[in-house]
Amino acid sequence: MARQLNRLVDSTLKKASYETHGSVKLFDGGGLYLHIQQSGRYWRMKYRIGGRERLLSIGVYPQVSLKQARDERDHARQQVSQGIDPVQARRERQQSQREKLDNSFQALADEWLVKVHAETVGATTYEKNKRRLERLAYPYLGVRPISEIQAPEVLDVLRRIERQGHVDSAHRVKTLVGQVLRYGIARGVAARDVTADLKGALAPIRQKHFAAQTTPDELAPVLKAIDGYRGAPETVIALELLPILLLRPGNIRALEWSQVDLKARRIELAITKNGDPLVVPLSDQALSALQRIEPLSRHRSRFVFPGARSAARPMSDNAMGAALRNLGMKDQQTAHGFRAVARTMLVERLGFAVELVEMQLGHRVADTHGRAYNRTQWLDERARMMQAWADYLDTLRDPHNNVTAIGRGRA
Structure with a gap:
């Protein structure tokens, strides 16, 4: 059933309901009508294009008001006059919006x-970077199509962080x-990395040096x-x-028994900070320490x-x-600083090759052609180095110790 009215008015629409009118179409002109059904009141518009009659859904009354419905009708009629199908145009617009959402920065x-x-860094680094993006980037760049992001808006995000100190x-x-x-470029949804345009735009980082005692006389009291x-x-x-493994404090505290092989005398970390595997040969002293902790923790964790x-x-x-601070070493020795201690003394005091030390520290070491060495290389030399280092620390701790600590080696 259809009811023809010259034009609809709000008072008529407010009273119109399925209970009083049944299923009915209230026409407003220009193809626009309100279709009253048991399930609701729906704005529709009839139009013809290419010789075919089409039907455009506009919305639900009263969420879409009479004025809004008329505006939509007028816009659709203008599209038809230009040979554009409003239904097809809407589908294309919705598809474009879905693609933008799918290809948003977030x-x-x-x-x-x-x-x-997640496949290239350790779990701790992954979680930190995930939180950085969620807190500092998503609120401003999250919904932006990645292909539309420009350098100035990235800089604006970075300036907000910078202003907070x-x-x-x-x-x-920024990294x-x-x-x-760059991942978006590989996926074919971004053209370029605009952060390359921001070189020099941020204040330089003030290098943070971890407190460390790098001479024997300074280190002995710490030990x-x-x-x-x-x-x-x-x-x-x-x-x-901490001083003898050369590992980052985070690697030690999060060490799992699945990463420790007491029989083979090694620790194997599948992923380190820089994304590569690392093997840590165990000295006698390190092996003894792990054997002492094993009955205390392995059965329960x-x-x-x-x-x-x-x-x-x-x-x-x-x-x-906290333990080091309780020992009064707040400004003398940090947990991370022991890596700097080893880096200096293994090269300068014990004469080991800097490449060997860097590799054991988990740093990237390249050959003469710039290719990174595999961190499972030179294990025999590294095992001798780790034993020599542990022995050397024992002599510093107790000068009367008879262990000969110098064990020179070169890769």
């Missing part, structure tokens, strides 16, 4: 995080945004203090291993050093640093 960044970043974070976010854009530390067994042994509150989590990331 969508591509989420995909990159899972498919690329987090210059280092601004540089890290992450650039990596996502003696650690030897005398009294605390939870997990913290005591983690501190003991997958972590070598489980957390104090929950064995399902690793030791707190502040545990070793």
